[in-house]
Amino acid sequence: MIGSLPSRYRIGIDPVRCMECGRCIENCSYGVFRWDYDRIQVNSRNCTACHRCIACCPRDAISLEEHPCDYRSHPLWTREAREAIYNQARTGKIILAGMGNALDYPVIFDRLVLDACQVTNPSLDPLREPIELVTHLGKRPARLDLRRREGGDVELRTRLTPNLRIETPVMIGHMSYGAISLNAQVAMARAAKETGTFMGTGEGGLHAALHPYQDRMIVQVASGRFGVNIDYLERGAAIEIKIGQGAKPGIGGHLPGEKVCAEISRTRMIPEGSDAISPAPHHDIYSIEDLAQLVRGLKEATEWKKPVFVKIAAVHNAAAIAAGIARSPADAVVVDGFRGGTGAAPMVLRDHVGIPIEAAVASVDQKLRDQGIRNEISVIASGGIRGSADIAKAIALGADAVYIGTAALAAMGCRVCGNCYRGLCPWGIATQRPDLVARLDPDEASGLVANLIRAWTLELAELLGAAGINSIESLRGNRDRLRGYMLDEGLMQVLDVKPVGA
């Protein structure tokens, strides 16, 4: 027998502070709290550390402790390793997990430092001088044919494909209706519109409630083709083909049938209650030329008016794949690092497959430059972007812009508890249960997400100004303005950065 495993969290209620209002009971969707006559009883075993109870307790009476019961400590046989074995011995199944990579890999962003000006060039004050964060995403020719007509007017003879203009190099990544609630999507879409950026639909179609924001939405075509028809493609500002995802490179997706309610069924165009299974590969893409055909097909269907992005998971060969994508008519390649979040992924893939976004962006940018095709495509970095410093570093390594996911959810309350796949999200984000969804007020939540993007935009302007740069283009690929701190030599070569002090 294996017996009972130690509880992961312990919840305590301070009887002196508690006024027995019962808000914890109402708010906890995991069933940690219940009334026992006039007293509140706690079952810590159900706790996910989502903090909903703590956030709602008016008296700060609730305490939470992680790992209240120790295992014998061992550097190899960690708690996680042992518990995975107990679980699988019991069930014989693949372990599911939510959110991003939970293993203790070093964070490269935290080993890179940015530069600032002193004396030899003046730093710029964003309050006094313009700092441009406007970013354009899309294909560009390597050169322009500009002729001067008689009379001095300049004639542009090169035809440029439409680019996507964002006011700040931050976009909200693809999180589908299904994985998250409609309220969460509406809140983020509204924030994207307010801040002049874009948001991805994910592979869940475009619900009618999002139509008012469609010119700020990037519609996704993934391997299940859920929700895809010509109306959907035409509504979006851009189209993204999802090949892979950083949280689970090489595999598809699975939305369990119990989440497929009437609304989701209509939006995804699948029967109510049926599992929505996205296959691992696109079954019409078995080679790079097949991908190029799909890009062309989507462009043709939308009369070459919309940029088409291709999203790949950051895998070992990401740079070469990106170079292949750049040779198609695709406008941008999205590289999703191994820290990217997800509603649900097999833990073994989430934690062990793929490479960090920092290295992936650096090698993609370098490969494209080596082949002289960096202008052919924009590079969007995603997967583990936590703040404006990460954005600045990603851009200095070679990205044009970033997608955020988890950070936008956190702005709406998400505590990164990692139980998204259970559909009980007490914050109303990763759930379809109407009473839980109703907890998320799109008006309020959109303000929170917009605030986050605005705050990061202000910080980016400060970072640029300190570096004496008044336009984001001049930070892109500017690895001279980065230094590696405690990074090994091999990695510094990949990133093409010098060590601190050099």
Place this chain on the structure above:
Amino acid sequence: MDGSGIREALSMMNERGSGEGAGYAAYGIYPDYRDCYALHVFFDGIRESKPLLDSTLAQWGTIEHDEAIPTRDRPGLRAAHTPWRYFFKPDPSLGTPEDEIVSALVMQVNAARRGALIFSSGKDLGVFKAGGWPEDVADFYRIEDYEGYIWLAHNRYPTNTPGWWGGAHPFNLLDWSVVHNGEITSYGTNRRYIESFGYTCTMHTDTEVVAYLIDLLVRRHGLDVDIAIRALAPPFWEEIDRMPEAEREWNGALRLVYASAMMNGPFAIVAANRDMMVGFTDRGKLRPMVVGECGDRLYISSEEAAIRAMEPRVESIRMPGAGEPVIGRIVA
């Protein structure tokens, strides 16, 4: 104009230098070898390095003439390298355009670092530079012996590569020479951009990319010089958005396509080729630039004092706006 005037002008601005680098570029100084590329070279260990360069040049064309650049000893200037000049004609049977051969040669020789640095490679022009005060550098190269119709000069206050002769301005590639007051904060972006077009940065200093960027945009991409400068110091998007449609379209396209060529940070730059001289600043104008005119002569300088030293009867003095290029063309 012989070189004595600009020597005088430059010495007005010695406060801007530290005695560790200065240089001059002059156009029209080699009329006898007008059709040859004048390659100015710094040799280290000339006995070993010169035969190597001779044989490389012989592979690609003919050396019409070569000689030591005439110098005179100056007490304040330690000769760190041996300056030499070649008058070189690329082999027409190679089928590659002459300019391509010469620019590839410059890149190859300078990247190889075998005791030879080609720091000037245009026709009928020459760069003269060294570590020292401007007057010493001018006297060292007997600058007053040259007659040119365009002159560039620069006084350096080095921070990055003090004393290294290769780091002094002007920087030259083929027809274009550049002097630069400032520091380019976008250097990393510009370098990575220009290197993807086959240029190699070897001088350890930011100004080098300016010469290559102008070469790329003007010679290889065929942009008019004022449009090329607009790509390097473009208007803000806010201004572009307010332009009438046709103008907005090409200005927007220019920013999109040449985003990585755009130069950031404080700078005032004067560049020249055989037909023109052009001055421009960064779009915030964080470095000074003064323009003077007298008759058919154009003067561009960091300081008015230098212009007045050279042309006491200067007729007009003005300060162009940020990013606004000033172009003086040679009227035949």
